[in-house]
Amino acid sequence: MQIRLNPRSPLLQLLLTLEWILLGLVAITQILVTTKLNIPTDIVFNEIGLLIFAVLGIAFPIAPLHKLVYIIAEFALIFLLTIKGNISLFQLLFIVLVIRNCVMLEGRSRSLVTGIALFSVLVCVSERLRSQSLLVQVDPDRTLLYWVGFIVMLGLVILFLQLLVESALAERKSREELMVANNRLREYAIQVEELATVQERNRIAREIHDSLGHSLTGFNLHLEAALQLLQSEPDEAKQLLLEAKQLGSTALNDVRVSVRALRSEPLEGRSFKSAIQSLVEEFQRSTGIAAQTDIDNLTDSDRQISPQLKIIVYRIVQESLTNISKHSEASLVNISCQVRNQDLEIVIEDNGKGFDITQNVSGFGLQGMQERVMAVSGNLEVKTSQGNGCKIIARFRNIWQF
Incomplete structure (x- = not known):
């Protein structure tokens, strides 16, 4: 039962x-x-x-x-x-x-x-x-009238009750199906979040291995060589120590980049425009690469853009600048963020050496940017070729609805 x-x-x-x-x-x-x-x-x-x-x-x-x-x-x-x-x-x-x-x-x-x-x-x-x-x-003379009235009234009552019960059961079934769907979506969201976390950890692990590991290895080799030459070739040892110092600064900057990538709230309470400007200024100080920005209209749109979309845009700009500093050999970067009606477009363009888009580009972080953009139904376009720099364009529609 x-x-x-x-x-x-x-x-x-x-x-x-x-x-x-x-x-x-x-x-x-x-x-x-x-x-x-x-x-x-x-x-x-x-x-x-x-x-x-x-x-x-x-x-x-x-x-x-x-x-x-x-x-x-x-x-x-x-x-x-x-x-x-x-x-x-x-x-x-x-x-x-x-x-x-x-x-x-x-x-x-x-x-x-x-x-x-x-x-x-x-x-x-x-x-x-x-x-x-x-x-x-009931008066025998009115039996027929009683029967007709009784049948009509009882039939309507029973019909009304059946329709009412069917409506209640249909509504309850819809609630149960919606609850099941919500539970499945919650499970999928958890799985996607776990997968994204694993991918982000793997990416940061690759960055630490490729950049920080390389810098520290060179740093250690320079110190060993400087110690061996300290008595016999002091000038050469001094030059090696200066190079080791530069490698140490590079390693420290790589650590800072990785730590910023791990922050769950990269904007840290700042306005959207201020966060992007700070990111660009720090990029110029650490790399010496000139950067031009066109982000003035972000001030008027700051309140309308959701925190989720702000973080996504911030991460795209951050990842793009990181890739430029590591791989592009560029001397100039142009960054543009434009809001038109309910659309947002971000363009990051450099004058570096570019790369072949058909080759494996997983190390350039483009896959991570693509996943971030697709998560909010946006569009990511990469234009590049050998010797012609790289241009990354991210577009988001109906940004007020996020």
Whole structure:
């Protein structure tokens, strides 16, 4: 047996509350009819039968055969209370039955049980009319009018309840599917984040191995050679020490670059324009490469651009300048960030030696930039060739919606 569905939907919760209200109304009416109107009924039999009928609503079966037995038991119990127990307001019991079975069944089975319930009500009313045991006596001359009014009213009530239950169940199913989809998206996001973290760590590990490791190795070799020549060739030893000092400065700068790449908040509370300017100024100091910028209109757009997009743009500029300092042999860099309507375009161009875009460029960090741009549905374009420098263009559409 399956415990009753948790009514997270307010509409479904209302229907289940209505079921208990109707059962309580039938029980109270039965007591009042027996004590006040002196209508002959077996109150003990009826109250026990109502209790059993209420207990049936606590759990629903799963297997089709069990559902069939459950439905037959409901109908049999209502007929028993109506014919033998002469219970009042038996129509409400059929309404409760319709609510339950609309929740339990699906498709044609649901409509079939609803139709049988409506037919069963008419049978019970006919029997009560024949035995003159209805709670309200009907004038024989108005029997036809009573029948028409009763059928129309009861049919509309049952139809309304079925549509209401179907709507509640459809809404609940949509909520469950949405919850499953959200959980999957959350799992995918975690996986993507873990993958991005691993890729970023691998990239930084390659940078440390290629740049810092190379600088420290040269630094150590220069020191060893300087120690050996210190007595015999002091001028040569001094030159080696000066070169070692330069290698040490290069290694320190590489460490600073790697640390900046690890920061989760690279802007550090600064404005977008100020962060880009600081990045360019530090690039010029550490490399001696001239840089020209055109980023004036970022000041007016700073508040509209989301923090996520600002970090992405910052990282693209940072990665581009790092690649230029390591590989391009350039003497001039032009950086442009333009906001037009709801679009943002970043261009980083150098006059260096360029490279063959068809070759393996994983060491140039272009893959990382491409992944960052695609994460926000942007577009990255790289224009370069041997001896003609490199131009990187990143475009983002509808940036106010991020």
